[in-house]
Amino acid sequence: MKERKALDSEEDINNLLALDNQLCFALYAVNRAITGRYRPLLAELDLTYPQYLVMLVMWEADRKGDSPRVSSIGERLRLDSGTLTPLLRRLEQRGLLTRQRSSEDERVVTVALTDEGRAMREKASDVPLRLLCDLGVGPEQAVQLREDLRDLLSRVEGDR
Amino acid sequence: MKERKALDSEEDINNLLALDNQLCFALYAVNRAITGRYRPLLAELDLTYPQYLVMLVMWEADRKGDSPRVSSIGERLRLDSGTLTPLLRRLEQRGLLTRQRSSEDERVVTVALTDEGRAMREKASDVPLRLLCDLGVGPEQAVQLREDLRDLLSRVEGDR
DNA sequence: GGATAACATGTTGTGCACAATATAGTTGTT
DNA sequence: AACAACTATATTGTGCACAACATGTTATCC
Numbered sequence: 153m154k155e156r157k158a159l160d161s162e163e164d165i166n167n168l169l170a171l172d173n174q175l176c177f178a179l180y181a182v183n184r185a186i187t188g189r190y191r192p193l194l195a196e197l198d199l200t201y202p203q204y205l206v207m208l209v210m211w212e213a214d215r216k217g218d219s220p221r222v223s224s225i226g227e228r229l230r231l232d233s234g235t236l237t238p239l240l241r242r243l244e245q246r247g248l249l250t251r252q253r254s255s256e257d258e259r260v261v262t263v264a265l266t267d268e269g270r271a272m273r274e275k276a277s278d279v280p281l282r283l284l285c286d287l288g289v290g291p292e293q294a295v296q297l298r299e300d301l302r303d304l305l306s307r308v309e310g311d312r
Numbered sequence: 313m314k315e316r317k318a319l320d321s322e323e324d325i326n327n328l329l330a331l332d333n334q335l336c337f338a339l340y341a342v343n344r345a346i347t348g349r350y351r352p353l354l355a356e357l358d359l360t361y362p363q364y365l366v367m368l369v370m371w372e373a374d375r376k377g378d379s380p381r382v383s384s385i386g387e388r389l390r391l392d393s394g395t396l397t398p399l400l401r402r403l404e405q406r407g408l409l410t411r412q413r414s415s416e417d418e419r420v421v422t423v424a425l426t427d428e429g430r431a432m433r434e435k436a437s438d439v440p441l442r443l444l445c446d447l448g449v450g451p452e453q454a455v456q457l458r459e460d461l462r463d464l465l466s467r468v469e470g471d472r
Numbered sequence: 473g474g475a476t477a478a479c480a481t482g483t484t485g486t487g488c489a490c491a492a493t494a495t496a497g498t499t500g501t502t
Numbered sequence: 503a504a505c506a507a508c509t510a511t512a513t514t515g516t517g518c519a520c521a522a523c524a525t526g527t528t529a530t531c532c
Binding site for chain 2 (some may be wrong): 509510511512513514519520
């Protein structure tokens with residue numbers, strides 16, 4: 153038999169590494185699994201999940217008559233220009249939106265939907281329901297989890 | 313005033329798109345926020361988060377005297393060879409582990425820790441606690457959320 | 473009004489994530 | 503033995519994600 157004390161602290165480390173694995177890894181794995189579930193639905197629109205998120209922001213802004221700047225989109229989605237610039241460029245090349253540098257402030261690039269981008273909104277409107285059905289998660293459970301995640305997000309982002 | 317009916321269905325679509333945004337987007341955003349929290353801690357070990365996950369699996373296997381094959385690691389982390397092969401190659405180049413093709417079955421590549429890789433475990437042992445403190449999440453809350461996420465994961469992965 | 477700081481976006485480089493395909497080895501059937 | 507089916511890993515290509523740096527712009531302080 154081994155010593156009791158040394159074994160315990162070893163076990164503690166094992167448990168911590170395992171717990172940690174399961175807490176943050178669960179998040180990591182679920183996130184990839186869910187974007188995997190989106191993939192076939194979004195493939196019908198020829199969009200990736202991050203592209204879909206950008207389109208959601210754009211549809212929302214467009215309804216208010218806004219043409220958001222790149223930084224606004226980044227703020228909303230917590231993505232930086234290194235991610236957004238090439239992503240927006242691809243959507244622009246496909247004719248879903250336009251990017252235009254402001255004449256007032258040359259640093260600013262405003263993004264606007266084209267008619268084609270606006271039209272895609274209808275084709276995308278059934279994605280959320282189809283996904284929720286696909287997941288087999290009840291609405292109240294979904295809301296609860298979303299609240300927990302939002303709470304966690306504010307904690308994680310809170311004190312920098 | 314606009315028609316009641318048309319406005320309602322428009323609002324429904326808006327709500328769905330917004331709810332969807334918030335549920336799955338919350339997961340997406342929290343995941344990135346948390347790996348961002350890991351980043352400075354893991355930078356001390358010169359590891360990325362996926363590399364850290366692989367090392368966790370390796371430390372766990374090593375304790376049992378195992379030298380897992382690439383596919384076992386991938387199964388555990390839900391990652392495929394396109395992700396793991398270059399990642400493992402980088403860890404091998406740094407001398408943390410070895411990759412060896414099995415002589416019994418030449419298709420199989422087994423991965424084993426080096427002494428250096430084994431030694432890193434101690435330096436990494438305080439990462440989980442430091443992260444939990446950093447997040448400001450209580451243990452019982454963490455356990456609850458982990459359970460919810462594991463439940464969700466089994467749902468999402470369940471029926472393919 | 474000229475240095476300087478703060479700002480908005482873009483560029484470059486590294487490292488995942490994953491689909492599609494390739495390669496090579498193994499097993500089973502005839 | 504020959505061949506097909508299957509398996510394990512590697513390779514290639516596209517698209518994020520983010521850090522570090524570059525470029526040009528505006529504002530501010532003196």
